Amino acid sequence: MTMREIAIRTRAVVGVAVAQLRRSPGRTAMTVLAVALAVLSVTVLASLGVGVVEKGERGLDRADRDIWISSDPVDPAASGTENPIVGAHAKSTAITARDDIQSASPIAMYDVYVGPNESALERRPAVGVQETHDGFDFREGRGFQVDAETAATPPPEEPEMNEIVLDPRVADGLNVSVGDTIHVGASRRTALTHEFTVVGISDYYSQYLGSPTVTVPLGDLQAVAGTSGTDRATFITADVTDDADRAVVASELREEYPEYDVRTRDEQVSSMIEERTIVLASGATLVGLAVVGGVVLTANLFALVARQQREQLAALRAIGLSRPLLAGTIGSQGLAIGLLGGLVGLAATPAVVFALNGFAASVLGFERLLRTTPAVYLGGFALALVVGTAVAIVAGWRAGRYARIEHLEI
Amino acid sequence: MFNHTVRGSRSPVRDRAGERESTTAVRLDGVTHEYGASGGRLRSSDERTVTALRDVSIEVPMGTTVGLEGPSGSGKSTVLHAVAGLLVPTAGRVELRGTDIAALSDAERTRVRRHHIGIVFQRFHLLPSLSARANVALPLVQSGLPRSDRRERATNLLHDVGLGDRSTHRPGELSGGERQRVAIARALATDPDVIVADEPTGELDTATGTAVLELLTDIGRDRAVVVASHDEATLDVADRVITLCDGRVDDVR
Numbered sequence: 001m002t003m004r005e006i007a008i009r010t011r012a013v014v015g016v017a018v019a020q021l022r023r024s025p026g027r028t029a030m031t032v033l034a035v036a037l038a039v040l041s042v043t044v045l046a047s048l049g050v051g052v053v054e055k056g057e058r059g060l061d062r063a064d065r066d067i068w069i070s071s072d073p074v075d076p077a078a079s080g081t082e083n084p085i086v087g088a089h090a091k092s093t094a095i096t097a098r099d100d101i102q103s104a105s106p107i108a109m110y111d112v113y114v115g116p117n118e119s120a121l122e123r124r125p126a127v128g129v130q131e132t133h134d135g136f137d138f139r140e141g142r143g144f145q146v147d148a149e150t151a152a153t154p155p156p157e158e159p160e161m162n163e164i165v166l167d168p169r170v171a172d173g174l175n176v177s178v179g180d181t182i183h184v185g186a187s188r189r190t191a192l193t194h195e196f197t198v199v200g201i202s203d204y205y206s207q208y209l210g211s212p213t214v215t216v217p218l219g220d221l222q223a224v225a226g227t228s229g230t231d232r233a234t235f236i237t238a239d240v241t242d243d244a245d246r247a248v249v250a251s252e253l254r255e256e257y258p259e260y261d262v263r264t265r266d267e268q269v270s271s272m273i274e275e276r277t278i279v280l281a282s283g284a285t286l287v288g289l290a291v292v293g294g295v296v297l298t299a300n301l302f303a304l305v306a307r308q309q310r311e312q313l314a315a316l317r318a319i320g321l322s323r324p325l326l327a328g329t330i331g332s333q334g335l336a337i338g339l340l341g342g343l344v345g346l347a348a349t350p351a352v353v354f355a356l357n358g359f360a361a362s363v364l365g366f367e368r369l370l371r372t373t374p375a376v377y378l379g380g381f382a383l384a385l386v387v388g389t390a391v392a393i394v395a396g397w398r399a400g401r402y403a404r405i406e407h408l409e410i
Numbered sequence: 411m412f413n414h415t416v417r418g419s420r421s422p423v424r425d426r427a428g429e430r431e432s433t434t435a436v437r438l439d440g441v442t443h444e445y446g447a448s449g450g451r452l453r454s455s456d457e458r459t460v461t462a463l464r465d466v467s468i469e470v471p472m473g474t475t476v477g478l479e480g481p482s483g484s485g486k487s488t489v490l491h492a493v494a495g496l497l498v499p500t501a502g503r504v505e506l507r508g509t510d511i512a513a514l515s516d517a518e519r520t521r522v523r524r525h526h527i528g529i530v531f532q533r534f535h536l537l538p539s540l541s542a543r544a545n546v547a548l549p550l551v552q553s554g555l556p557r558s559d560r561r562e563r564a565t566n567l568l569h570d571v572g573l574g575d576r577s578t579h580r581p582g583e584l585s586g587g588e589r590q591r592v593a594i595a596r597a598l599a600t601d602p603d604v605i606v607a608d609e610p611t612g613e614l615d616t617a618t619g620t621a622v623l624e625l626l627t628d629i630g631r632d633r634a635v636v637v638a639s640h641d642e643a644t645l646d647v648a649d650r651v652i653t654l655c656d657g658r659v660d661d662v663r
Binding site: 002004005008009011012013015016019020022023311312315316317318319320321322323325 | 494496517520521523524525527528529531535537538539540544548549551552554555556557596597600
């Protein structure tokens with residue numbers, strides 16, 4: 001067969017395919033819509049899967065400190081009911097004093113009641129830190145910084161700075177803004193005895209913990225929680241100096257503090273991944289389900305398209321058209337439908353993801369839970385185009401095989 | 411009329427266009443065919459079978475129209491399928507111009523149909539999405555003929571069947587008789603040796619059916635035509651009528 005003959009046949013095949021599609025515009029539109037929905041289900045489910053995986057990994061990304069000291073692998077999403085490190089300020093100061101340590105700071109986590117008055121108190125996770133930083137990306141107001149001297153001394157019995165950073169949703173829920181005063185306490189009763197000024201609005205730790213969170217100076221949080229005496233913290237993190245070996249420093253700290261787990265960043269990340277296996281597996285499963293579901297849906301659809309034309313294909317086979325030609329006719333329809341459906345599905349994806357993200361943020365508290373990466377778009381389009389065309393060709397080929405007596409009344 | 415040359419063939423059947431008048435076009439020799447009880451192909455040795463044809467031998471010379479009659483289930487359609495190479499009989503030979511097409515592969519039988527056999531279906535089986543001209547030109551797509559040549563030949567054939575002014579109409583815009591004439595033109599597209607027709611007037615009124623029969627008679631002058639029908643008027647155009655009963659040849663007149 002010459003190239004010219006191939007071109008002639010290809011053109012004829014495409015012509016027949018286009019004519020078949022144009023013959024029933026309603027049915028064609030429905031088929032395109034079905035492919036678009038298949039693509040949409042893939043992109044949305046895959047976006048959710050990618051988002052879940054990223055959420056699971058985000059804590060790891062932000063765990064960018066060299067050394068982690070705790071009693072167990074730290075789960076940042078655990079909302080701080082465990083604060084196993086005693087004498088956190090002293091230990092932090094001692095660790096910072098080492099030549100191979102650049103800085104060290106404790107972090108505590110407690111659940112506290114916050115609200116402008118007794119009837120509007122809400123229980124929220126609180127994180128106690130020595131300072132806020134650029135990563136907070138304040139929507140309003142500013143952060144706070146405990147001065148070096150205070151940071152090096154044991155925590156006070158009563159809150160001293162009385163400043164608090166609220167998650168935007170907490171601020172909205174309490175109907176307060178920067179400059180307002182709210183109560184903070186470990187119980188409803190004690191909350192009324194402590195007043196804090198809202199200095200900033202940021203969801204930094206909310207993203208980290210997965211629920212709306214407030215941030216206060218470490219000493220103040222310990223005072224509110226009643227752990228000033230024991231100076232409890234969830235963990236201490238430290239950065240080594242540029243010329244220090246992280247593993248060596250961790251090993252030395254391990255010997256120095258045998259009662260705690262001392263981990264390098266890599267070890268901590270591994271531990272966190274182990275604890276988040278279910279989350280990561282769920283995300284991966286969603287992506288897998290999206291792909292398998294999309295393939296099955298698309299395959300069924302094009303098998304149906306071929307089946308609808310089975311009698312016509314049988315007649316064409318009977319008058320002498322070859323199976324490759326018939327497969328090409330159905331395959332061309334698959335290509336066209338896949339192309340159109342894929343584009344429609346991709347075009348609809350951002351809007352649907354936006355809507356679902358809004359829903360997830362308002363109901364679950366997770367901002368941007370669905371993440372549509374370029375790979376997700378590419379996967380959705382490839383599904384429509386490649387799988388659609390391949391399945392259509394196979395369906396056409398099979399339909400050609402069944403061009404038999406039972407489909408013709410001759 | 412109806413003799414428009416089509417470019418070369420790579421059919422397994424020898425092309426002996428110059429010998430049309432003197433040769434046997436189709437010969438069925440001791441053909442027996444069994445179906446599975448479900449009506450489909452025979453699938454396994456222990457499946458209950460239905461014998462559709464029993465030792466049927468038929469010869470159809472060039473320039474002859476042979477009619478097949480018989481009650482439903484007598485084997486008429488199975489004979490047509492065998493002649494058209496749409497089925498491989500369980501036993502016996504189906505010769506087309508001396509070549510046993512039952513011994514050919516599926517792809518080879520498809521090529522035989524493309525080049526040597528034209529089929530006229532009772533229900534036309536035209537593609538509703540294509541114009542009459544495009545439908546007639548369809549069998550030529552496989553031959554690799556340029557579009558202009560295909561269109562020219564299709565236009566000429568439509569003119570020959572009296573539809574020169576309807577070539578751009580789609581099947582849905584044509585009457586039943588016109589659709590059947592388009593189907594006949596399509597069957598003639600590759601200038602085949604044999605025309606197979608099953609109840610070609612079954613869906614038509616009397617007047618339209620008569621016109622279609624005249625057309626079949628006309629095209630049968632230099633071809634072999636095998637037509638199955640219950641209709642006496644249709645069988646009247648045949649040079650020979652074979653009566654089938656229970657899969658056997660019961661009578662020849």
